Each structure stands twice: as structure tokens, then as C-alpha cells.
Amino acid sequence: MGLLDRLVVFLKIKKRQASVLVVGLDNSGKSTILNHFKPDEQKSIEIVPTIGFSVETFKIKNLNLTAFDMSGQGRYRNLWEHYYQDAQGIIFVIDSTDALRMVVVKDELELLLQHKDIKNRSVPILFFANKMDLRDALSSVKVSHALGLDSLCTKSWHICSSNAVTGEGVREGLEWLSEQIQLNLSNN
Amino acid sequence: MYARKDRKDDDDSAQGGNKWSGERSSVLQEARVFNKSPLDPKKCSQVLTKLLYLLNQGEKLSAAEATDTFFAMTRLFQSSDVMLRRLVYLGIKELASTANDVIIVTSSLTKDMTGKEQLYRAPAIRALCKIADAGTLQAVERYMKQAIVDKNGSVASGALVSCLHLLNQGCADIVRRWPNEVQEALNSDDAMVQYHALGLLYQIRMNDKLAVSKLISKYTKYNVKSPYALCLLIKLTCKMIEDEGYGTDCPMFNFVESCLRHKNEMVVYEAAHCIVNMKSTGPSEAGRAVAVLQLFLSSPKAMLRFAAVRTLNRVACNHPKIVMSCNIDLEQLISGTNRSIATLAITTLLKTASNESSVERLMKQIESFMTEISDEFKVVVVESIQSLCEKFPNKQGTMMGFLAKMLREDGGFEYKKAIVDTIIDIIHSNEDKMEIGLGHLCEFIEDCEHTSLAVKILSLLATKGPKTKNPSKYVRFIYNRLILENAQVRAASVSALAQIGSECPNLTNNVIVLLERSLMDEDDEVRDRAAYYLKILQKGNTDLFTQLTLSIHGLESALCEYLKSDMSVPFDASQITYEPPVKQAKPAAPLAVPEKKISPGKNVYQEEVLEVPEFAQLGNVFRTMPPIELTEPETEYVVKVVKHIFGEHVVLQFNCTNTVNDQLLENVSVEPVAMNGGWKAVHTIPIKKLGYQETASCFVCFQQPDLLDGAYNSGFTNTLKFTVKDCDPTTGEPDDNDGYPDEYVLEVFEVSLSDFIQKVANVDFVNSWEELGPENELEDTFVLSAYSSLQQAIEKIQDFLGMHACERSDQVPEGKQTHVLILAGTFVNGGRILVRARLAHDPTMTQGVTMNMTVRSNDESLPELILTSLA
Numbered sequence A: 001m002g003l004l005d006r007l008v009v010f011l012k013i014k015k016r017q018a019s020v021l022v023v024g025l026d027n028s029g030k031s032t033i034l035n036h037f038k039p040d041e042q043k044s045i046e047i048v049p050t051i052g053f054s055v056e057t058f059k060i061k062n063l064n065l066t067a068f069d070m071s072g073q074g075r076y077r078n079l080w081e082h083y084y085q086d087a088q089g090i091i092f093v094i095d096s097t098d099a100l101r102m103v104v105v106k107d108e109l110e111l112l113l114q115h116k117d118i119k120n121r122s123v124p125i126l127f128f129a130n131k132m133d134l135r136d137a138l139s140s141v142k143v144s145h146a147l148g149l150d151s152l153c154t155k156s157w158h159i160c161s162s163n164a165v166t167g168e169g170v171r172e173g174l175e176w177l178s179e180q181i182q183l184n185l186s187n188n
Numbered sequence B: 001m002y003a004r005k006d007r008k009d010d011d012d013s014a015q016g017g018n019k020w021s022g023e024r025s026s027v028l029q030e031a032r033v034f035n036k037s038p039l040d041p042k043k044c045s046q047v048l049t050k051l052l053y054l055l056n057q058g059e060k061l062s063a064a065e066a067t068d069t070f071f072a073m074t075r076l077f078q079s080s081d082v083m084l085r086r087l088v089y090l091g092i093k094e095l096a097s098t099a100n101d102v103i104i105v106t107s108s109l110t111k112d113m114t115g116k117e118q119l120y121r122a123p124a125i126r127a128l129c130k131i132a133d134a135g136t137l138q139a140v141e142r143y144m145k146q147a148i149v150d151k152n153g154s155v156a157s158g159a160l161v162s163c164l165h166l167l168n169q170g171c172a173d174i175v176r177r178w179p180n181e182v183q184e185a186l187n188s189d190d191a192m193v194q195y196h197a198l199g200l201l202y203q204i205r206m207n208d209k210l211a212v213s214k215l216i217s218k219y220t221k222y223n224v225k226s227p228y229a230l231c232l233l234i235k236l237t238c239k240m241i242e243d244e245g246y247g248t249d250c251p252m253f254n255f256v257e258s259c260l261r262h263k264n265e266m267v268v269y270e271a272a273h274c275i276v277n278m279k280s281t282g283p284s285e286a287g288r289a290v291a292v293l294q295l296f297l298s299s300p301k302a303m304l305r306f307a308a309v310r311t312l313n314r315v316a317c318n319h320p321k322i323v324m325s326c327n328i329d330l331e332q333l334i335s336g337t338n339r340s341i342a343t344l345a346i347t348t349l350l351k352t353a354s355n356e357s358s359v360e361r362l363m364k365q366i367e368s369f370m371t372e373i374s375d376e377f378k379v380v381v382v383e384s385i386q387s388l389c390e391k392f393p394n395k396q397g398t399m400m401g402f403l404a405k406m407l408r409e410d411g412g413f414e415y416k417k418a419i420v421d422t423i424i425d426i427i428h429s430n431e432d433k434m435e436i437g438l439g440h441l442c443e444f445i446e447d448c449e450h451t452s453l454a455v456k457i458l459s460l461l462a463t464k465g466p467k468t469k470n471p472s473k474y475v476r477f478i479y480n481r482l483i484l485e486n487a488q489v490r491a492a493s494v495s496a497l498a499q500i501g502s503e504c505p506n507l508t509n510n511v512i513v514l515l516e517r518s519l520m521d522e523d524d525e526v527r528d529r530a531a532y533y534l535k536i537l538q539k540g541n542t543d544l545f546t547q548l549t550l551s552i553h554g555l556e557s558a559l560c561e562y563l564k565s566d567m568s569v570p571f572d573a574s575q576i577t578y579e580p581p582v583k584q585a586k587p588a589a590p591l592a593v594p595e596k597k598i599s600p601g602k603n604v605y606q607e608e609v610l611e612v613p614e615f616a617q618l619g620n621v622f623r624t625m626p627p628i629e630l631t632e633p634e635t636e637y638v639v640k641v642v643k644h645i646f647g648e649h650v651v652l653q654f655n656c657t658n659t660v661n662d663q664l665l666e667n668v669s670v671e672p673v674a675m676n677g678g679w680k681a682v683h684t685i686p687i688k689k690l691g692y693q694e695t696a697s698c699f700v701c702f703q704q705p706d707l708l709d710g711a712y713n714s715g716f717t718n719t720l721k722f723t724v725k726d727c728d729p730t731t732g733e734p735d736d737n738d739g740y741p742d743e744y745v746l747e748v749f750e751v752s753l754s755d756f757i758q759k760v761a762n763v764d765f766v767n768s769w770e771e772l773g774p775e776n777e778l779e780d781t782f783v784l785s786a787y788s789s790l791q792q793a794i795e796k797i798q799d800f801l802g803m804h805a806c807e808r809s810d811q812v813p814e815g816k817q818t819h820v821l822i823l824a825g826t827f828v829n830g831g832r833i834l835v836r837a838r839l840a841h842d843p844t845m846t847q848g849v850t851m852n853m854t855v856r857s858n859d860e861s862l863p864e865l866i867l868t869s870l871a
Ligand SMILES: Nc1nc2c(ncn2[C@@H]2O[C@H](COP(=O)(O)OP(=O)(O)O)[C@@H](O)[C@H]2O)c(=O)[nH]1
Pocket: A024, A025, A026, A027, A028, A029, A030, A031, A032, A033, A047, A048, A049, A050, A072, A093, A130, A131, A132, A133, A134, A162, A163, A164, A165, A166
């Protein structure tokens, strides 16, 4: 590595690196969303349930993101908090057809917002109202209403409808998140 | 190759001193860099290495610390640095058992084990299996099966070895579902994979004798290519031949023997090594195996020479004649530059030496390079000296000089201990050498850094000193220690002085003066002892030393009781049970030659039974037998029995394991019923609670029946009794209900004569025989029709009586038709037993050995007991 390259590393790339946490109940579509950002040859055709977490890295708008895809099954949810501390952004995926478990989602979200590692930090949160292609999907407005996002004023947040299978809405959401994180980085 | 690299790393860090020791908290602190974003892989690798080092030094983390560190470490999965990732795998394995929620890395590891990066795959599998429970394993079963048959050898090996670990991690049922994959791996071209597959297949079937024998007979015929797998196969085959008593005529033995002609040296060595170590090996088979070892002795490869000479050294006592055939080659090795090989060669020659002059020559040779060999080999030398002393009592003087010289040189604890023990042995067995030996030991403690050895020697001086011509000499040596040494040695010196003072009336006053000086010692223990003994000596009550036979356990429990009381009345020592002196199995009459009892040392079971307060007053344990299985392997409850023989009681310890995961057993006991009416149970201690995978012991204590009456022999039928409470298999919490009683029938075991006899070694048989005289002597002649050789008859007799064969009389030279077997033992009542059996076998008859047996004892009833037991 030449001197010049090294300088570039120090000046630019070093700052352009962030880790985000992908959470949400099981079956909400977290792994499917991340699958979009993998290079083609690594894309998994069948998605198996995540046990614990898995790490993916990809690039959005000049920002290198490391995404921790957390398992959403009940027994793993209390382990999310281990990864709050250094998360610079959070992606919260919601299955918008699962009206039944919307209250569970709300509880989990509140726990997250109250956590000491999240509460007092400026962490942008991106909500995906996923599976918008299905007939009984709630609209993003309804979802944000159900979760009480209207009254969430301590964090910058954004919600968008998405179809993880086709990728619709996913990139737009992440571009927002990427901008927010870069904003935070340059403020520090 | 990796192993060697690790070893080197270890050495490096050891040389650097313990530079991180005591830095546990700072390392945990440093582990915070794992949380930094962006990651610094280099820094992280360093910190992780330090952490691994600490853990390998035995540093223990609390569950909270381990969990924190573990989760911080899991973040490192975001880095694609190969070295760092491989360190993370190691970290996962180290912390897997202490940290909580380790399954969090399951998906990440699964991804790595199936991914493109080959360097990740095998270690990821190993880490995954370390954290897997039955549930997660089921989820990744598909990948495991693929990994076992993977083309990449390291991946397949990693998977197979992980399976071995999983068998013991409660996942045996799942692993057993993959026999097809394991079989396929056995056909692999990769030598290591084939080896691991065979190992796994054996472990899976281990408890099924029939399956093991099929496995062995299949693969001994099949052309196994991997030398490692062949070595394992040889081991397994030999184990089976031994366990099943097949002898050397079976096709399996032919297979092992054929391996002596294999082209790979490792295989040849393994075959030879196994053959000479098998009990059933006769002289001709052993001869062929030794012949190949002999070839190795002159190999240009040091490793082969070492392996061969080491094996010969081990079996030199069992096959002296055959090993002697290698003498010329062994002699040549002595002058070689490799001192480890030379030492083993010399000690082998010493073990087989047949005359005293060659012993002397060899000792000279070994002396010339004692300073060049490591302690480990020095201990080998000392051990061979010990056995020489037994064989050639005349040489004890020379040996003593040699030992004394070694004692003066530098060496570690183990080495010094071996020398001291050998000298003490000689002192005990040879009156003439006693004073010289004591002199050497006195000189040794003048400058001895090992407290425990000094204490041992001081107590020896106290018992032997008064028996010498000039005990005051030892008073001076001991007193020097009292001025110069640490508190423990000083305390022992006080006791030793006091004992000499009490046994030698002419020294009592001198000792009193010396002890008075210790009244001002800075150490409590030393002061207390000095004051205590002074009191006794001044009163002129010298008996107390010899009379200290009270039960230590009894004293302890009495003192504990006393502390609980209000202590208004003085402590009454007379309430403590005294051990009747016979229990010590002391010879009834003082002997010229003190004997050495061979006991396998205190084992765990013996310690366990001595810890039971109820048995404290039973006195010392005379013998503890090895455990006997009372259940088939893999049954719901596993029970073993251990027989502890006390002076007047027999305690049966039933070691029980519960392997049913949804049962909690309460009030578990075993009810042994003696088939012989003389046995009465006097005390039973049940196990209160026995959860899943727990092991505990219940006890039943029997009063011994009148042994001399012949009532010792009895079979016992046994029933396991308990209350079952069903419980939740995951939490182990029992249901609320009361449970129900249940029973389980166990196998039968026997208590027999040999249990009550202790082997006695180091006997000068001829002298002892004369000394006991014909006063209590009985003689009888038997025909042992079931045996077809002298050797076989001797083994059975020895087995039956449980006595020690003196002067190696249990070895019959080949081709002999008559033989004299001499045996020595002590009966549980303390009586000595010596047996002389003349055996004759007519080789023209296939069956039948005639035996004329004479028994002498200092107890009039014992000879009759022995002879009637044989009839
Ligand atoms: N129709 C539809 N199905 C989706 C969508 N996103 C995810 N799924 C399906 O939902 C299931 C669960 O997705 P997964 O990514 O494993 O969820 P995770 O448990 O949150 O990681 C999979 O079968 C996906 O194919 C979506 O936008 N539309």
C-alpha cells in the first residue's frame, strides 16, 4: 500500500464506516432484505432462520455498512441489547400483515428505546413496513400509528413500505439511513 | 503441524516470563477495543491473544465477565481478517462453557463452515460443535453430514473429531444417526480422515460388544491404508483379544502379527508394542515382536530407537529372557549421544541383569552421565535402582552410595523424592544399612528446599534414631533444623526431638532443655507442640507417643461436638474411640524385616468413605477394592460397588448415576442380601437426592462374620430402591406430586477370601519363613485338574489368595515341569501368612497340576483357613 493510498484511508474511508443493527420479530423479512445487498454470487436462494445473528457488509451512498442481522425468535430477542452500544443506526423490520403481533412489536420497540445504550444517543431508526405486496398488508401510516411513532420525537426516524422479495422500497430506506449516519459522523 | 506451532508459541511466551499474569483485569478492559467502530483487526488480534493466553494459564472468568467478553468478541465477525477470525473461533471455544447465550454465534459459524473460505471451515465446525446443544445441532444436522464427507480433508476431520466431542455432550443420539456418512469417510483417501472416522465409529459402537467385534473383523480384512487408522485398529484389536480372552490363536491376533511386517514403521512399532504388552502373549509371540524392536534399536532414526528402547524398558520385568536377547544392541546405545535413549538402555539392562558384576559395571556407566540427563530420566534410573535393591540385597551398599551421590546433586522435587523413598526403603529392609542411610538423609536435610521431604525424614529419624547406637547424634541434626528452618520443619523437628527424648531416657533431660528454647518461637504451632511435649516429658509420661492410636476422625468429630456445646465441662478425650491396635494390620510380633504392604495407594473411593462421619469409628481401611459394575452399560441407572474392608466391618459403597433426564430420584439406597447367613448389615446411608446425570454414593455397612469360621465367602444379590419424581427434562424441576417408589434389580457380586488379604512385598521370604517356624504350620496336597499349565495354575492361585508372589516366583521359566511359588500376605486381623506351594505338571498330560502347599502363620487359625478355602 503506497503512502498516497494510506492517506486516503485515513482521511476518508475511515470515517465512512458504520455498523447498523437489523432487528424485528421472526419472519418479518430481515434476512430477505439484507440478501439484496449481497453480491449476486453470494445471494442465498433459500433463506433459513437465523440462529443468533449473522453479519453482512455492503455499501450504500459511499458509506460502508456492517449490518448485524439479529434473530427475531423470542428466545434470542433479549440478546439484541448486547449490540446496542456501538450501533450507529437501527433498522426495524415489521411484517405489516401480522396485525396480531403488532402489540409485541410495540413492546419490543419500547424496550429498545428505553435501553440505556440507545436512550441518550442520537441513533437514527429506519422502519420497514415490510411485505407491502401482500393483500392484507397495513399501510405504512397505519403501522406507524399502531406503533405510536407519531409521538416518538427523541430520535430521527423514517418509515417506508417495502417488498423485500422484489427489493421495492428497500434501497430508498437505506439511503435515508445512510445520510443520517453520515450527518452524525460529520457532527462528531 | 499446527500442534507443533502452538507448542512453540507457548515456549516463547513462557520464556518472556509471565508478562501478562496478574493482568486479567487490564486485559478484560482492553477487550473493549472489540466494540470500537471501525475495527482495528491488528489490535483486536493482540488483545484476543492475550485473553487466550490468560485462559490457558488457568485464569477463570466469572459468568458475567465471560458473557461480556464473549459478546464483545462476537462483533469481530464483521472483520474479514483471516487471522482474527481464526482467533475468534478459539475464543468461542474457550469461553463456550462459562459465558451465557453462546448459541448467538450459531448462524455466523454455520455460514463460515459452509462458505468459500476454506481456512474458516474446519475451525468453524469445531467451534460450532463446542457451543451446540441437541437443539441447535438438529438445526445444523444437514451441514454436519455434508462436512463429514467433504472433499477437503481438514473439514471432514474437523467434523469427525467434533462428533467425538458431541458424543459426550449429550448429543450422542443425533450423531448416531449419521453412520452412513461416517462409513463413507472411512473410505477416504486422506489418512487423517480415515483415522478419525474409525475412531468415531468405534466410539459410537463402543458399548455394543458384538458391533465392535464386527467392526474389527471387517476392517482387519479390509485393506486399511492410513497408518494412523491401522495403529488404532491394532490397539482396538488387542484390547478385544485381552477383554475376551481370545488368546493368540485367533485370526485377530494373526492380523496384529501381520502388521509386524507392514512397510510403515509406525504401524510395525504399534503392533510390536501392543503384542509385548498383552497379558496373553506367550514367549514365542513376544520373541517375534521383540525381534522387530531390536531392529529399531539400530535404526538411524533417533525416534525409533527411543520408542523401541522405551517399550523394552517397560516390559523388561515381564519378559526378562526375551529382552535379554537385545543386550548387545542395548549396550551399543549406551555410548550414543542421545542421553534419553542411553538412560533407558542402561536401566533396561539393569532390570534384566542376572549377575552382580554386570550391575556394578552398568552403574559406573550411568554415573558418568547422570548430570546430562533430565529429571524425568533420572527418576527412571532411581526406579531401576529400587528394583535392583530388591533383587540383589547384597548390592544395597553400593546402591546406597550411588543414591547419596545423586542426592547431593541438583534436581527437582520428583527426583529427590524418588531417591529419598528408595533410601527409606533400604533403611526399612536392611538393618545393617540403616545408620548409613540415616546419615545420608541427615546430610540431605541440612540443605533441602523441599519442606515435605524434610518433614518426612525428620519423622523417620524420630522412629529410627532411638534404635541406633548413638541417638544423640540425631538429636544434634534435628536441633539444627529447629534453629534454621521454616515453621513447618521446625514443628516437625519439635515432635521428632520429643519422640527421641521419650524413647531414650538418657537423652530426656537434654531434649527438655532444647525444647524449652522453642517456647518462644514466633510460630503458634511450634510453640504449642513444644509446650505440649515438654509437659509430657517433664511428667515422665513417655507412653503417650506410642499410644497415639486414637481415631483421628473420632477425635475430629468429638471436637466439633464439643465446640457446639457451651464448653462448661472440660473436653473429655477418653470418650473418643481408640483403634484397637490389630486394625493397623501390624505384625503381631515385631519383625526383623519390616515389610512393605502393596496397596494401590489411597484412591478416591477410599477418601470418600473416610469422609463419612458414621464410619469414622470403624478405624483404618484395610483394603479398598476396585469398583465392580452392577449394571449393563447404557441402562437407566448405572451402579458400581466398591468394597472397603475395615478391621471388623465391610462397607459397601454403591456409586449410582441417574441417566434418566426426566426423573429426580430421592432416598436412593441399595439393599444387598448376603447368600451366606453370617453377614448382618448394621448401618445404611441412602442418597437423599439424585438428579439427572448426577453421581453419588450410598453405603451399607456390614459387621464381618466370623472369618476364621470360613463364613467370609458370600454372593450378594442387590436391589436398587428409590422414590421417583418426574421432572421437567430441561430445568430439572420436579413436579409437585410426591413421587412413587420403584425398584431396580442389580447384578450379583461376591465377597471372597482374597478381599481380606493384603499383599506384602519386600519380604525376605526365607528368613521370615524360618522366623515363623513350624509352630503353626499346615500342609496339604491338591490336584488342580482344571489347569493345563503351571503358569495358569499360578495365576489362579495368586488371584484366589490375593497374595504377593515373592522373588518373582510367579514367573515360570519356559519348559519347566516343577516350580515353587512363594507368597506373602497379611490377613485382616493382622496375622501374617506365608505360603509355599510346590507345583508339578506332567507335560504328557494335557490337564492337571499337582500342588503341595505349606502355610505358616503367627496366627494359629490362618493356615487351616487358607487350606480349607482351596479345597
Ligand atoms: N410476500 C413477501 N414475503 C416476504 C417479504 N419479505 C420477506 N418475506 C418472506 O417472509 C419469510 C421470512 O423472511 P426472513 O427474511 O427469513 O425473516 P427474518 O426472520 O426476519 O429474517 C420468508 O419466507 C420470505 O420469503 C415481502 O416483502 N413480501
